[in-house]
Amino acid sequence: MENLITVVVDAMGGDNAPHEIIKGAVEAVKEKQNLKVLLVGQKEVVEKELSAYDYPKERIEVIHASEVIETGEPPVAAIKGKKDSSIVVGMKLVRKGEADAFVSAGSSGAILVGGTTIVGRIKGIERAPLAPMIPTKNGASLLIDCGANVDARSSHLVQFARMGSIYMEHVVGVKNPRVGIVNIGVEEEKGNALVKETYPLLKECKDINFIGSIEAREIPSGVADVIVTEAFVGNVILKLYEGVGATLISKVKEGMMTTLRSKIGALLVKPALKSTLKSFDSSQYGGAPLLGLRGLVVKCHGSSKANEVKNSIIQCISFKEQDISEKIRENITVAVKKTEEEQ
Amino acid sequence: MENLITVVVDAMGGDNAPHEIIKGAVEAVKEKQNLKVLLVGQKEVVEKELSAYDYPKERIEVIHASEVIETGEPPVAAIKGKKDSSIVVGMKLVRKGEADAFVSAGSSGAILVGGTTIVGRIKGIERAPLAPMIPTKNGASLLIDCGANVDARSSHLVQFARMGSIYMEHVVGVKNPRVGIVNIGVEEEKGNALVKETYPLLKECKDINFIGSIEAREIPSGVADVIVTEAFVGNVILKLYEGVGATLISKVKEGMMTTLRSKIGALLVKPALKSTLKSFDSSQYGGAPLLGLRGLVVKCHGSSKANEVKNSIIQCISFKEQDISEKIRENITVAVKKTEEEQ
Incomplete structure (x- = not known):
């Protein structure tokens, strides 16, 4: 064939x-x-x-x-x-x-x-990043890099932004994907040495749709399609996502099982809840590409x-x-x- | 008086x-x-x-x-x-x-x-860290540092571990608090330059109960009482906690409102769920001390x-x-x- x-x-x-x-x-x-x-x-x-x-x-x-x-x-x-x-x-x-x-x-x-x-x-x-898709409120974003090569340089992050952008546009099908860099505030002067050095370089890239800094709080609501960060922080984000999700779901289940009234409610709620939470399950998005x-x-x-x-x-x-x-x-x-x- | x-x-x-x-x-x-x-x-x-x-x-x-x-x-x-x-x-x-x-x-x-x-x-x-309590499955942990002073040195992290330990023991009342350092794997040789340098120094501290590296995935389940990390990563953890929590809760609510059956169930479940989720609400723990x-x-x-x-x-x-x-x-x-x- x-x-x-x-x-x-x-x-x-x-x-x-x-x-x-x-x-x-x-x-x-x-x-x-x-x-x-x-x-x-x-x-x-x-x-x-x-x-x-x-x-x-x-x-x-x-x-x-x-x-x-x-x-x-x-x-x-x-x-x-x-x-x-x-x-x-x-x-x-x-x-x-x-x-x-x-x-x-x-x-x-x-x-x-x-x-x-x-x-x-x-x-x-210069470096091949591992870029999993993470679920967001109404879709998913590419988190790049979550690999094992930590202590990245700014030139690495710029390449990550470009590769992530190409991947999201042509593989996932997001037109003109929004690229954000993970930071501890949205102002340009905020950040650690790496982010401060990378920010102006990303701003100069005419081939990507750079939207600036994003705070970790905003990631789950889906503010960016490509989330650029060095691997240590990326790894923390990826794993905390799983950890907070698992703990909260178990809290919800525990809450539903506390009284007879809530147990009956749980039976009624279960099917609808299951299908909604499925959209927040990262296994839906396949594996992470090494770009x-x-x-x-x-x-x-x-x-x-x-x-x-x-x-x-x-x-x-x-x-x-x-x-x-x-x-x-x-x-x-x-x-x-x-x-x-x-x- | x-x-x-x-x-x-x-x-x-x-x-x-x-x-x-x-x-x-x-x-x-x-x-x-x-x-x-x-x-x-x-x-x-x-x-x-x-x-x-x-x-x-x-x-x-x-x-x-x-x-x-x-x-x-x-x-x-x-x-x-x-x-x-x-x-x-x-x-x-x-x-x-x-x-x-x-x-x-x-x-x-x-x-x-x-x-x-x-x-x-x-x-x-050398540096005053901001140390909020973050909710875990059955309690709360102290996350130190989440402040604005990023790019910390290993000597700062050792002081954070000591101060966090004293705070958890004497203010929060946790006996012999378990101190962990945030890492991307639990093996001693893993991590970025800062973590690799700090790990052996923490191991040598006889006055704290150092349990080694912890992955972000484990934080919500409460594996450590004092979670040591530099401020950039700490800030990401703190804010992502809030972000994932808020998005998941809204997903749960959305799921409960999808069918007539689930809406009835939601009414029955609501009071029990509310009180369980309250224990996962960080405002219960007061503000963050600057130590x-x-x-x-x-x-x-x-x-x-x-x-x-x-x-x-x-x-x-x-x-x-x-x-x-x-x-x-x-x-x-x-x-x-x-x-x-x-x-």
């Missing part, structure tokens, strides 16, 4: 591997006709799981990888040492151009290290179920169809050239 | 000043017999408001200050320029030892600047109502009775001496 998009899926990564991963892959190829999945993992295990499903055989292929990288392993040592792991074998397929994207629910650290060292950065990109690489790498939650895996695989299709890596390369090349001319 | 504790209250600061502030002050003196309040503000306005209440006249005094510092004003210029503002006049009373504490719902920036420049830091304290100063300064939310103002005034009593400033001074003096001996 022409224009078949090939996605490598790490069958061994994540708390629910291989069962939910393989289920998600099967659902994805059934839903999208132009998709081919390469399932990387221990052949015997993967094939046994697969045999339970009815699926288009020519669009799922199993690639053997004898080793598995565990979540707790030091990432650099794992990537260097386990050459026959599903992550290393899978990423090499992307590197060689035999696949367009790599999806894994495995070790974040190993995926970040592998992304940079195996798949490799686009020329001119700025020569191919797409997507990191799913470690706890991913089939639905998130399926969504993550499907998002790779738009990424490839819209040729995002090429758009990022062009954009960065132009920006680098412009800076050189100015100097 | 002997052992009367004197608290200066900024009658002009906050969105609901002077009405709610004065109401809170009146309620506080009625509740606590050993409390005296000095209400600082435009005398005519304050006295008019006060005249509506019945209260022990000898324990509320009005001190005139003709100027008001607005929220938007640049803090340093405001403190320098408005010598007859309620903040400057009030803080001078603490500085001169005529009052034990200062409470305001006014401009955060002006309170932070005034705290350091007028009230003044305890000798040996390490020669007297206590407490910053209330700008939107404070009488109840928060009352709680904030009352927390000053334990602070004074437990002689927290002296405990901090002793602790820091010992720590500084020990470091000098080791060198």
